[in-house]
Amino acid sequence: MLPEEGVNAVRLVVALLVRGEYEDLETLTEGRRLSASGMADAITGYGCDLISPPEDAFGELTLTGVEQVSAEERVFRVEFPLWTAQEGRSRLRLRLTLTEVMDGVWTAELDGIGA
Numbered sequence: 011m012l013p014e015e016g017v018n019a020v021r022l023v024v025a026l027l028v029r030g031e032y033e034d035l036e037t038l039t040e041g042r043r044l045s046a047s048g049m050a051d052a053i054t055g056y057g058c059d060l061i062s063p064p065e066d067a068f069g070e071l072t073l074t075g076v077e078q079v080s081a082e083e084r085v086f087r088v089e090f091p092l093w094t095a096q097e098g099r100s101r102l103r104l105r106l107t108l109t110e111v112m113d114g115v116w117t118a119e120l121d122g123i124g125a
Contacts, residue, residue, distance in 0.1 A: 012086055016108045017068055019116045020090055023106060027053065027092070027123075028060045035120070044120040052123035056102050058094035067093065074105075084110045087121070101125040 012020075026035040030053075032046035044052075053060060068090075075087035085107060092102045105121040 015114055015116055016086055019108050019118050023118055028062050039118055039120050042119045058096045061093050061095050063093040082112045
């Protein structure tokens with residue numbers, strides 16, 4: 011199960027995507043794996059307008075992998091369905107790698123956005 015701080019990291023990433031703040035998200039993720047232009051291309055290429063998901067949607071995170079890197083560091087691979095104005099819950103999915111580098115400190119990497 012993903013700790014609440016990890017869920018909060020997903021909330022932040024989704025909020026930045028919904029607001030179209032791709033450059034801020036690229037800064038947050040240090041541009042690893044997906045650039046701001048790559049994010050924009052994935053969203054606009056899908057052809058629907060992102061909206062904020064309902065709060066209970068964050069309970070539907072799919073944990074696709076967990077790795078204990080060291081005593082303090084854990085890596086979580088997560089998939090989360092995005093929501094659009096046209097579809098509600100969309101086929102479009104966000105794939106993230108979240109790393110708990112120490113108690114309460116997390117980093118996020120965008121692995122991909124796609125259907």
